[in-house]
Amino acid sequence: MLGRRSPDRKEVVAFCGFISPWFIGFVLFSAVPLVISLLMSMATFDLYGLRNFHWVGLAHYRLALEDPATREALVDTGIFTAIFVPLGLLVQIGLALLVNSGTRLRTVFCAFFYLPAVIPTVVSILLIWRIGIAGPDGVFDRIYHLFAPKGTIYWLDQQGRVMLILFMIWSTAGLGMLVFLAGLQNVSRQLREAASLDGATGRQIFRTITLPLLTPVIFVQLILGLIAAAQMMIQPILFGSAIASGGSPFFNTPAPGADLLPAHIFDVTFIGAAPGTGAALSWILFLIILALTLALFASGRLWVFYGSD
Amino acid sequence: MSKVARALILGVATAVFVGPVILGLGHLAHAAWGMALLNSLTIAICFTVLSTASAALAGFAFARHRVWWKNVLFLFVLSTLMVPWIVTMIPQFVIFYRLHLINTPWPWVLWGIQGTPLQIFLFRQFYASFPRELEDAAAIDGSRRLRIFWDIFVPNSKPVIAVAAVWAFILVWGDYLTQDLFFLLDPNGTLLTRITDVLPAGTGQLPSVPLALYALPPIVFFVFAQRYITQSVVTTGIKG
Amino acid sequence: MSEIVLSGVTKKFPNGVKAVDGISLTIKDGEFMVLVGPSGCGKTTLLRMIAGLEAVDDGSIRLGDRDITRLEPRERDIAMVFQDYALYPHMNVRDNLSYGLRVRKTPKHKIELRVDEVAALLGLHELLDRLPAALSGGQRQRVAMGRAIARRPQVYLMDEPLSNLDAKLRVRVRADLARLHAQLGVTTVYVTHDQVEAMQLGQRSAVMRDGRIQQVGRPQTLYRDSANLFVASFIGSPSMNLVRAELEGEAVRFAGYRVPLDPTRRPPVGSDRQLILGIRPEDFEDVRFSPPGLPTIDVQITLVEDLGPEALAFFALDTERVEPELLGVASDRSDQEALIAGDRRALFSATLDAATDARPGAGCRLTVNPARFHFFSAYNGENLLAPGFEVSDRLEEAV
Numbered sequence: 001m002l003g004r005r006s007p008d009r010k011e012v013v014a015f016c017g018f019i020s021p022w023f024i025g026f027v028l029f030s031a032v033p034l035v036i037s038l039l040m041s042m043a044t045f046d047l048y049g050l051r052n053f054h055w056v057g058l059a060h061y062r063l064a065l066e067d068p069a070t071r072e073a074l075v076d077t078g079i080f081t082a083i084f085v086p087l088g089l090l091v092q093i094g095l096a097l098l099v100n101s102g103t104r105l106r107t108v109f110c111a112f113f114y115l116p117a118v119i120p121t122v123v124s125i126l127l128i129w130r131i132g133i134a135g136p137d138g139v140f141d142r143i144y145h146l147f148a149p150k151g152t153i154y155w156l157d158q159q160g161r162v163m164l165i166l167f168m169i170w171s172t173a174g175l176g177m178l179v180f181l182a183g184l185q186n187v188s189r190q191l192r193e194a195a196s197l198d199g200a201t202g203r204q205i206f207r208t209i210t211l212p213l214l215t216p217v218i219f220v221q222l223i224l225g226l227i228a229a230a231q232m233m234i235q236p237i238l239f240g241s242a243i244a245s246g247g248s249p250f251f252n253t254p255a256p257g258a259d260l261l262p263a264h265i266f267d268v269t270f271i272g273a274a275p276g277t278g279a280a281l282s283w284i285l286f287l288i289i290l291a292l293t294l295a296l297f298a299s300g301r302l303w304v305f306y307g308s309d
Numbered sequence: 310m311s312k313v314a315r316a317l318i319l320g321v322a323t324a325v326f327v328g329p330v331i332l333g334l335g336h337l338a339h340a341a342w343g344m345a346l347l348n349s350l351t352i353a354i355c356f357t358v359l360s361t362a363s364a365a366l367a368g369f370a371f372a373r374h375r376v377w378w379k380n381v382l383f384l385f386v387l388s389t390l391m392v393p394w395i396v397t398m399i400p401q402f403v404i405f406y407r408l409h410l411i412n413t414p415w416p417w418v419l420w421g422i423q424g425t426p427l428q429i430f431l432f433r434q435f436y437a438s439f440p441r442e443l444e445d446a447a448a449i450d451g452s453r454r455l456r457i458f459w460d461i462f463v464p465n466s467k468p469v470i471a472v473a474a475v476w477a478f479i480l481v482w483g484d485y486l487t488q489d490l491f492f493l494l495d496p497n498g499t500l501l502t503r504i505t506d507v508l509p510a511g512t513g514q515l516p517s518v519p520l521a522l523y524a525l526p527p528i529v530f531f532v533f534a535q536r537y538i539t540q541s542v543v544t545t546g547i548k549g
Numbered sequence: 550m551s552e553i554v555l556s557g558v559t560k561k562f563p564n565g566v567k568a569v570d571g572i573s574l575t576i577k578d579g580e581f582m583v584l585v586g587p588s589g590c591g592k593t594t595l596l597r598m599i600a601g602l603e604a605v606d607d608g609s610i611r612l613g614d615r616d617i618t619r620l621e622p623r624e625r626d627i628a629m630v631f632q633d634y635a636l637y638p639h640m641n642v643r644d645n646l647s648y649g650l651r652v653r654k655t656p657k658h659k660i661e662l663r664v665d666e667v668a669a670l671l672g673l674h675e676l677l678d679r680l681p682a683a684l685s686g687g688q689r690q691r692v693a694m695g696r697a698i699a700r701r702p703q704v705y706l707m708d709e710p711l712s713n714l715d716a717k718l719r720v721r722v723r724a725d726l727a728r729l730h731a732q733l734g735v736t737t738v739y740v741t742h743d744q745v746e747a748m749q750l751g752q753r754s755a756v757m758r759d760g761r762i763q764q765v766g767r768p769q770t771l772y773r774d775s776a777n778l779f780v781a782s783f784i785g786s787p788s789m790n791l792v793r794a795e796l797e798g799e800a801v802r803f804a805g806y807r808v809p810l811d812p813t814r815r816p817p818v819g820s821d822r823q824l825i826l827g828i829r830p831e832d833f834e835d836v837r838f839s840p841p842g843l844p845t846i847d848v849q850i851t852l853v854e855d856l857g858p859e860a861l862a863f864f865a866l867d868t869e870r871v872e873p874e875l876l877g878v879a880s881d882r883s884d885q886e887a888l889i890a891g892d893r894r895a896l897f898s899a900t901l902d903a904a905t906d907a908r909p910g911a912g913c914r915l916t917v918n919p920a921r922f923h924f925f926s927a928y929n930g931e932n933l934l935a936p937g938f939e940v941s942d943r944l945e946e947a948v
Contacts, residue, residue: 011374014454018370019382021363025423030389033397033404040400120483122505123520193602194635198649198700199623208652212639231393234486262395270490275399282396289391305639 041279060280070281073264080161080260081229088169089221092176093214099177100184110181114174124171125238134163160258164239168232176221183217184210215304223296230289233262261285342519344497349482350526352417352499357477359421360428361470367424368432369458373444383433390426402490416491417481425480428473435469436462471537478530550613551703551736552578553599557608560594560760568594570760571608581730581737583751585744587783591760592740596706599738600629612703628697629706632713634689636681642692643677649700667695670729687718698733705737711746723749744784748772756780773921778825778930781923787830787861790897791871793927794826801826801922804866804895806846811919816933820924824933825871827923830861833899835907836914843916850907851896859900862907866895 016023041060045053064070099109116124133139134155144153155163187210195205236258262285269278371383405411439462447457463470488499497503504519553576560569569591576582584592597603599610601622609618617625628649637645644651646667650660668674671691681689690710697705711719727750730737741747747754748768755765756779764776775781775789782788794803796816801808803826816824836845848864870893899915907913924933 012376015370015374015376015379018366018374018454018458021359021422022367022386022424022429025363025419026385026389029401029420029423030392030397033400034392036400036404037396040403118479120479120485120501122483122485122501126505188635190631190633190635191637193600193622194629194631194696195637195648195652196602196622197600197625197627197629198652198696200648200652201623204652208648209637227391231395233395237486262393265395266486269395269399275403279396279399282393282399285393286391286396289393293391 037279038283040276041283042276044274044276046273056276060277061284064277064281064284069264073259073261076161076259077230077261080164080232080258081226084165084168084229085222085225087165088172088176088225089218091169091173092221093180093218095173095177096180096184100181110174110178113177116171117174119171121171121234122238125167125235129163129167130239160239164236164258164260167239168229168235172225172228176225179221180214180217183214187213212305219296219300219304223293226292226296227289230285230292231262232260233266236260236263237266342500342503342522345500345503345519346522348414348492348497349488349500349523352414352488353478353481353526355414356417356421356481357474359418360424360477361474363422363424364428364473365432365463365466365470366458367429369436369462371429371433372436373439386426386429398487398490405491412492416487425477428477431469431473432466435466439465467537471534475531475534479527482527550578552576552613553704553736553738554611555595555599555608556611558595558598558605558610559607560591560598560603561606567760569598572760572762573608574755574762574765576736576738579734579736581739581750581752583739583741583747583754584757585741585747585751585754585783586757586763588742589759590757592742592757593708595757596629596708596738596740599704600627600706601625626702627704627706628700628702630690630693630697630708630710632709634681634693634710634713636689636692636696638681641678641680642673642684645681645692646673646695646699649696663699663701667699670698671695686714687722690714690722694729698729703736705735707737707739709741710739711741712743726750745786748784756783758783774932774934775827775923776932778827778925781827781925781932785829785831787898787900789827789829789923790895791825791827791925792866792868792895792897793871794824796820796822796824804868808844808846808917808919811922814920814922814934816924820933821926821928823927825925825927825930827925828897828917829921830898830900832918832921833897833901833915835901835905836916838902838905839916843918845914845916847912847914848897850909850911850913852909853907855903856900857903859903860905860907862899862901862905862913864897864899864913866897868895869893870895 042057043053043055044060095113099106099113119128131138138155140155141153144151153159191209191213192205195209200208240258240263261281265278265281265285268281269275272278367386371379371386401416402411405416410416443461444457447461483501485501485505489502489505492498492502500519500523504523553574555572555574555576558569558572559567561567572591572595574582584595586592594603598605601617601620601624605618609616611617612625612627637648640648643664646664647660650663655663664677668677671694673688673691673695676684676688676692681692684692690713693710711722714722723746739750741750747756748771751768753765753767754771756763756771758779764771764780766774771780771784775784778791782791792803794801796802797807799810799812801810834843848866850862850864852863854861854863901907901915905913925931926933
């Protein structure tokens with residue numbers, strides 16, 4: 001980063017100028033609300049009026065952690081993340097490997113797998129999944145009836161968590177696949193050829209060459225996946241909202257196992273009209289994410305290979 | 310035929326052909342879905358334009374300026390990814406509510422000015438790959454920073470701008486929760502909220518007109534942006 | 550036995566172009582064979598086909614007593630040194646060297662032994678724990694070679710391994726390669742576009758063009774008895790001088806000169822009288838410095854380059870240049886011609902003793918050596934000297 005000119009004042013001024021739009025926004029809409037949120041988490045007040053302001057210190061935190069609903073949400077989120085993130089990664093890598101080998105149909109398959117990501121979440125969930133796949137007479141039902149013609153499973157109500165996991169993998173696989181494809185391209189063909197000449201079988205090449213060189217990409221995707229999984233708010237709501245309301249978040253009845261923390265927070269804040277508790281819960285979530293991310297970063301030194309550039 | 314006569318005839322023809330369409334659209338504004346569509350388009354366009362511009366500026370700064378603490382600041386940019394939306398959403402809702410900015414496009418305007426971390430990241434990576442000689446040549450020619458940015462970097466970054474813009478547009482267009490929340494008491498709402506209001510739960514009729522209206526703008530935008538994207542391959546340093 | 554026999558090996562690209570066109574070649578056990586030619590001539594493709602990295606469309610490849618045409622690369626017992634070295638970036642030098650042994654489940658103590666051997670041979674001991682990113686270009690090259698040697702394969706394949714090194718290092722490594730080959734005696738196929746390398750390294754070289762072999766032979770043979778115009782102008786730097794000439798009894802006439810022929814080196818009696826004469830720049834000399842008895846010509850010097858140990862003098866002949874198509878892309882003369890725009894005369898170059906007093910604009914008397922003349926057909930560019938005159942057969946030569 002040593003330039004030929006030492007950083008002079010003009011440079012600094014210009015720099016500040018360029019980032020001013022972002023910076024102003026950052027302060028106003030990230031930094032300040034963050035602080036306010038912290039303050040809110042330690043008080044009770046009216047959601048819509050900001051009246052009746054009472055300081056309660058850490059009461060919200062204590063109550064929230066003792067609340068069984070919170071525990072349930074935490075457990076749900078934890079299980080969901082623990083299953084979705086690794087499974088999603090496997091699917092993404094698998095798809096990338098699949099698409100990488102065939103040459104001509106490659107772009108076609110890329111488009112296919114990427115399609116779900118392009119469809120807006122609302123339409124995906126409400127139209128495609130709730131009605132077409134998981135609803136009565138949907139795809140799942142028909143497959144299930146091949147094996148157990150007499151039984152019925154109410155997929156949304158009884159297998160809410162599974163639905164959520166499947167949906168998220170389905171909708172994010174395409175994008176992840178593209179990222180891994182780019183990563184695979186970075187593992188130069190020559191290296192694999194050299195390994196092949198050295199006597200390695202396809203599986204050995206994958207294990208000893210391709211995979212280690214993909215670890216940077218895996219690392220990034222792992223962190224991004226974790227962050228995304230822990231922040232999923234709209235999807236559980238859409239899956240859980242009462243049928244009649246057609247998905248309005250104000251009628252949220254989450255299926256068992258699918259009450260993820262962000263959705264739960266939304267419930268508490270806007271439906272339960274307890275913004276203080278909601279703020280406290282959101283901070284708990286934030287801190288958990290932060291801790292996990294830092295842990296992942298620390299572990300990264302052990303297993304990620306950082307390339308020469 | 311004289312120039313004046315030609316201009317006159319062209320004007321009349323335009324009025325005949327385009328006029329009714331505009332009038333018809335005007336009717337649409339009063340129709341059930343018109344306002345909703347307008348709201349959706351407004352917030353989407355405002356956010357897209359503003360966020361792309363802001364991110365381009367910030368990305369350029371992070372990529373090219375030689376200020377030692379810029380990397381620290383960049384960490385802040387990335388950290389905003391980590392903060393769950395819900396954490397800042399509650400206070401923002403309260404603030405906007407108190408400022409009477411609910412049911413207006415203003416939240417999106419202000420969010421647009423901030424840009425998004427992923428866009429900034431995209432621009433930064435792209436601009437970092439420009440050869441230093443371009444800047445030096447322009448600097449010797451006497452241009453100031455902003456001019457250099459506008460004259461040299463921007464014209465060469467059309468594909469990245471297209472990608473960033475499409476990304477921002479899709480982000481806003483499909484962001485159901487935020488729209489539902491921040492247009493809380495507006496009977497018109499946005500197209501998306503209105504659609505989900507009437508979306509039937511069981512098999513039945515689909516509100517096809519609004520769905521078509523909803524599906525159209527992103528497709529149009531995407532097709533338009535495609536041309537810029539396919540002009541060059543947008544890969545950040547991928548070697549074969 | 551690790552003799553390689555290529556028979557009619559062909560590779561076609563989807564657009565119909567033949568990258569490798571029916572090549573037949575025998576590389577003897579322990580021989581150092583160089584495939585040399587301009588870019589796009591198919592030498593690298595051919596090498597990769599021997600390695601198994603490209604499919605063979607037609608023909609066969611035999612290694613020893615096995616037909617390896619359809620075998621996977623790892624089954625061929627061949628090692629390759631890539632142009633970019635292709636070292637595994639996430640493994641240190643020791644692991645890079647031992648990779649081939651590890652994937653074949655060689656016992657640990659044997660691996661250690663082998664790695665030590667190779668490290669000693671190539672001077673890699675201090676580098677064993679380093680990652681490739683921490684090595685210089687020359688060091689990486691040695692590791693790449695070490696990786697090939699460690700496996701004790703039947704054949705080494707090398708794809709322009711010296712092209713990424715700076716000039717001085719290249720000279721040193723070239724000598725090392727020759728020494729290694731003398732010591733290890735493994736059959737080696739070496740690809741390069743640099744004819745100097747080919748001449749210095751190869752026991753035999755195959756000059757290729759457009760997917761076909763133009764000539765195979767020892768360096769001296771390629772130099773002294775080039776099989777056609779392409780080989781003649783590709784081998785040797787500066788390029789061979791070419792001019793249209795006419796046989797006249799016991800002499801040859803070109804550009805107003807008449808030079809007597811050497812009776813042991815002249816076209817057969819029934820040959821066409823019109824032909825193309827080739828004289829290498831090294832076969833001219835300033836009359837003051839050459840042995841007596843050689844025929845001379847008087848020329849007008851246009852340019853002299855002082856190269857230190859010798860001088861490169863250019864002079865124009867009063868006749869048209871030989872058309873580039875017959876030369877292919879081999880000659881370096883086309884650049885010269887571009888600079889001296891408008892002059893369509895043939896331009897000759899001669900390497901003279903540094904003490905020559907040839908000056909631009911002045912006349913000079915040069916000797917020529919008819920015993921080194923090349924005669925090529927004006928129709929198809931082939932060497933006119935019949936096999937009876939100890940010129941190599943086009944494709945093979947008894948060593």
